[in-house]
Amino acid sequence: MHEPPSTAWQDSDNALRYDAFTRRFPHVYGGPARHLVDLAGLSPDARVVDLACGTGVLTAELLRRVPGVRVVGVDASDPMLALARQHVGAHADAVTWRRAAGETLDAALDRPVDAVLCNAAVWYMPMPELFAAVKRVLRPGGVFVFNLPRAYVSGVFPAEAGDDRPSLALRMLATAILDHDYVPTPRPTATRPVHVDALRQMLSAARLELTRQAVCDVAGDPASHEAWMRIPVFTEPILPPFDYATRMRILEAALSGFVPQTRRAQWAAFVCRA
Helix, strand or coil, X not given: CCCCCCHHHHCHHHHHHHHHHHHHCHHHHHHHHHXXXXXHCCCCCCEEEEECCCCCHHHHHHHHXXXXXXXXXXXXXXXXXXXXXXXXXXXXXHEEEEECCHHHHHHHCCCCEEEEEECCCHHHCCHHHHHHHHHHHEEEEEEEXXXXXXXXXXXXXXXXXXXCCCCHHHHHHHHHHHHHCCCXXXXXXXXXXXXXXXXXXXXXXXXXXXXXXXXXXXXXXXXHHHHHCCCHHHHCCCCCCCCHHHHHHHHHHHHCXXXXXXXXXXXXXXXXXX
């Protein structure tokens, strides 16, 4: 399971829209971030990598919650890192920023760390290579904690009653087909759920022991879901041939008469030891 990251992550406008979203709707990424920090059980003065740190949601949580923590914020996007730097304020001396892909994490660090935390991003990286890089940067006994949304992992969540109403993404796709003569083509790189047993095997191959898994629920919020769809990088995979302005016109049309699903967002978190 691996969804190659879009080039939109390197776009400054995308970074600004993403950052504004995280501050308008702090529960969407902040809730899973708090859950990861809870599970990590970090000691004061821990040295921690915030992997795929984005604009710093998890970094801010670490600085609030862990006394004396030293954070290395790592991301492959310069625009995201630039915004993350602006948000640490008086804690600037406690954070080091590095531009790197997850699978080359070890090349970005100069010494082992106590923990690597990754919030809402693992599926953008090739997992076997990522897990091997994480193992190389962790001290013996160090902890790796990451999460996956319900749509991207199987074998964790109990079955739920289905909701027959189409999602907003499906309505956008239907609108593009009917109003813009769009003919979808299969995406060979489309992300498919990874079963927890396959995940455990990949971690074991990297010499990481999966010791715990837990579920984090985030309340459903139609307003935040609509706003999330206005971030360029998240509608691009749905309608790849269309530019952002056209995708937003399609979104507006899809919203007409739309009755949103109210199902909560669920994340599976995994705790691993080196």
